[in-house]
Amino acid sequence: xxxxxxxxxxKTGLTSSPQPSPHKNPNExxxxxxxxEFVTSKNTNNKQVYIExxxxxxxxxxxxxxxxxxxxxxxxxxxxxxNANLVxxxxxxxREKAEQTVRKRLELFNGLKRKNKDLKIGVLGCMAExxxxxxxxxxxMVDIVVGxxxxxxxxxxxxxxxxxxxxxxxxxxxxETYGDIAPVRLATNGVSAFVTITRGC
Numbered sequence: 001x002x003x004x005x006x007x008x009x010x011k012t013g014l015t016s017s018p019q020p021s022p023h024k025n026p027n028e029x030x031x032x033x034x035x036x037e038f039v040t041s042k043n044t045n046n047k048q049v050y051i052e053x054x055x056x057x058x059x060x061x062x063x064x065x066x067x068x069x070x071x072x073x074x075x076x077x078x079x080x081x082x083n084a085n086l087v088x089x090x091x092x093x094x095r096e097k098a099e100q101t102v103r104k105r106l107e108l109f110n111g112l113k114r115k116n117k118d119l120k121i122g123v124l125g126c127m128a129e130x131x132x133x134x135x136x137x138x139x140x141m142v143d144i145v146v147g148x149x150x151x152x153x154x155x156x157x158x159x160x161x162x163x164x165x166x167x168x169x170x171x172x173x174x175x176e177t178y179g180d181i182a183p184v185r186l187a188t189n190g191v192s193a194f195v196t197i198t199r200g201c
Contacts, residue, residue: 033079049075050084055092059125063090064183066151073155086120091127106141120161129170136168149173
């Protein structure tokens with residue numbers, strides 16, 4: 001289950017379309033890279049996370065929540081893939097093309113991992129829930145698999161992945177709304193934000 005959102009603008013009422021981000025992925029992929037120079041609450045490990053989001057507004061809203069959770073663990077967001085210690089792909093599995101695109105991106109990320117053994121790769125969202133065994137066990141394309149209701153478990157899953165243990169949580173929850181998480185506003189024009197109105201796709 002996901003979080004439906006509305007994009008609101010100051011003095012202009014409601015709109016269903018977010019402001020377009022200038023940070024498009026290279027190589028003609030249609031995902032977007034989250035960009036923000038936020039300050040983490042812990043600045044001891046100098047780790048950086050690179051997040052790509054695919055699909056609907058719900059995924060972009062969830063990515064802001066993920067960025068907030070990771071900031072509490074000392075991760076700083078980066079738009080430079082080569083600087084990342086952690087790469088996360090927030091996925092959508094409604095359309096077949098989206099799945100093909102994400103798979104190609106994971107292949108690219110795994111190429112980087114062959115050069116950097118410490119790099120961790122994670123899949124978030126709907127596709128993670130549906131293809132967890134294939135990505136994690138059969139094809140071994142990722143280190144972390146996290147469903148849309150388990151983002152708060154990311155710190156624990158990162159520890160499991162660093163210890164080379166299985167790091168997966170795709171348990172669905174009817175109660176989890178992330179209402180206690182203050183999202184990190186990313187690639188924003190300063191007057192727009194996501195507001196949760198209901199749960200589910």
